[in-house]
Amino acid sequence: MVFMCQVDSYLTNFSSTVTSCEPTESKVENKNGQLVKTDGYHVELDDTILFPEGGGQPDDRGTINNVPVMKISRKGAKAIHFVGKKFEVGETVKLSVDWDRRxxxxxxxxxxxxxxxxxxxxxxxxxxxxxxxxxxxxxxxxxxxxxxxxxxxxxxxxxxxxxxxxxxxxxxxxxxxxxxxxxxxxxxxxxxxxxxxxxxxxxxxxxxxxxxxxxxxxxxxxxxxxxxxxxxxxxxxxxxxxxxxxxxxxGKCYASEKELTKHLKCSPDQHVHAVDRTIKQLKLYQKNCTSLLRDIAVLEASKFKSSAVNKCFCLHRKEGNIEFMNIIANEIGLSAFLFLTVGDEKGVGMFLLSGPEGFVQSCGSKIMELIGGKGLAKGNRMQGKAEKLQKKQQAITIIDEFMSKFSSLS
The missing domain is CATH 3.30.980.10 (Threonyl-trna Synthetase; Chain A, domain 2)
Known part of the structure; x- marks a missing residue:
């Protein structure tokens, strides 16, 4: 069957007769683009201006008597309209198409x-x-x-x-x-x-x-x-x-161009050159920062070892990374209890736990659960991501309790 929408694709309003209306359930796309099971009715008409999907083209949207049509599919020679209201067979209805979409x-x-x-x-x-x-x-x-x-x-x-x-x-x-x-x-x-x-x-x-x-x-x-x-x-x-x-x-490209002109402080024909220069500078800064961060890691480890006051070293550095924590752990070794964290100390970041024999095995799972950690343990070291670094202090309490027992057994 050739539907009225195919006879005259420019027709936006049309009257038709309901030939079938059956209760059903169908998956309909919500505002977030997710398919959600929805209760409604499958309505068939003697003709329609609402195009059912086909030929690589998505289905139309529109209304039947001002009731939104949520989905239109083709079944053989029939167009099936999915709506949220029941219509009576034989009822004359008015169809309207979403013209912008069509x-x-x-x-x-x-x-x-x-x-x-x-x-x-x-x-x-x-x-x-x-x-x-x-x-x-x-x-x-x-x-x-x-x-x-x-x-x-x-x-x-x-x-x-x-x-x-x-x-x-x-x-x-x-x-x-x-x-x-x-x-x-x-x-x-x-x-x-x-x-x-x-x-x-x-x-x-x-x-x-x-x-x-x-x-x-x-x-x-x-x-x-x-x-x-x-x-x-x-x-x-x-x-x-x-x-x-x-x-x-x-329009979107022009809006982006205006923003780039404002931030890069140059004319549009210079944008690519300006961005290329900025990227090169950024790479240089990142290289310098990485070098400095490595030096800081070595200094932090050296400062701790020279103090020899405490066997527990707990440190948080927002701008740190996994390499920063590993350098400290490698410099100090297994002679002390380490709990190192980087990132947002009130939220998401990364952690490293290291210490003498038995420390990671005894405290690792408890601390992981507390800080929302995800990671792996290898030997006497455990590291990975953490979702709740705001609970870092409670984790330190667990370490203190273990150290007390450890000292009494030594």
């Missing part, structure tokens, strides 16, 4: 057809699949790599076709029709029933497709190819934006 999908889908046709016709880059993403879409090309000059030329040619106001025409035919012999297709779904749609970009290509499309390439506004990258199994993914997404992307 037109965005129309632009991306028609852009995909156009890019695919130009890429294949000029360079033999055949499309094996595509993905209409929420922000960026991509086409999977059946080639291991592409030539950048060719990609630039494809972008130039698709935008030239947009400027030429090329019409996009939909033909409805049937399985076995001679029209299908000359169109591009990957075949019909196994559960296909009824008529077949052919989407023709005049003078460029004709393709079997169930999706919604613009009626003229000028409605795409423009297409921007963002680039390509290696895909799976010797294929290449070509990333693109069309229509309103190009304007949105340009």
């Amino acid at each position: 037109f965005d999908h129309m632009q991306q889908h028609s852009a995909q057809h156009l890019i695919t046709a130009i890429a294949d016709g000029r360079y033999g880059y055949k499309t094996t699949s595509w993905n209409l993403g929420k922000e960026i879409s991509f086409i999977e090309l059946d080639v291991p790599q592409t030539n950048q000059d060719n990609i630039n030329n494809i972008e130039s040619q698709v935008n030239k076709a947009i400027l030429e106001n090329v019409p996009v025409v939909v033909h409805v035919t049937h399985v076995g029709s001679p029209l299908l012999e000359s169109v591009r297709t990957r075949g019909l779904p196994d559960d296909h029933v009824g008529d077949v749609r052919i989407v023709e970009i005049k003078g460029i290509e004709a393709n079997m497709c169930c999706g919604t499309h613009v009626s003229n390439l000028s409605h795409l506004q423009c297409i921007k190819i963002l680039g390509t990258e290696k895909g799976k199994k010797g294929k290449t993914n070509l990333y693109f934006l069309a229509g309103s997404r190009v304007l949105s992307y340009a």
Whole structure:
């Protein structure tokens, strides 16, 4: 069946009749993008302007009598609308489509057809699949790599076709029709029933497709190819934006450019040079800081050993790291009880526990549990991550108690 949304993709309101309404449960995407089981009803209509997913295009959103349609799926020749309210069979209802979402999908889908046709016709880059993403879409090309000059030329040619106001025409035919012999297709779904749609970009290509499309390439506004990258199994993914997404992307890029200009204190044409210089300086500072931190670790260990007042060395250094703690532990050895921590002393960080024979085995698990530690013990040393360094003082109490028993046994 060809739905009204496929007959006229620009139709935003429509009246239809309920033919079935059954209680059910379905997984629906929430605001966080998670699929959540939701109670509702599967509603079938005698026709619909709400597109069910298919052809690589996601389903529409809209309302039935102002009740939000949370999901639309296709089952054979039927479109199944998932809603949160029951409707009576035979009831006449008014449908409304979320036009912003619909037109965005129309632009991306028609852009995909156009890019695919130009890429294949000029360079033999055949499309094996595509993905209409929420922000960026991509086409999977059946080639291991592409030539950048060719990609630039494809972008130039698709935008030239947009400027030429090329019409996009939909033909409805049937399985076995001679029209299908000359169109591009990957075949019909196994559960296909009824008529077949052919989407023709005049003078460029004709393709079997169930999706919604613009009626003229000028409605795409423009297409921007963002680039390509290696895909799976010797294929290449070509990333693109069309229509309103190009304007949105340009706006975000300009906002970022303004922020960079403010922080880097130079004109946009100098941004790359300024960032490159800053990265080199940062690497030098990091190298110097690492060297200083190593020196501090050696000094801390030396200071402790020379004092010889206490056999327990507990130290926290916010800017320290695993190497810092290991240097101290290696310098002091197993002659003392060590509890070293780095990072946020009121939250997440890292720890190292070391000491004479039996210390880690006796206290390690208790301290790990207390500070929310995750790590491994090797010999007389244990180290890893800690989620609750604010409980460091209680951990030191456990060490003091062990040391008291240790001293009495010595």
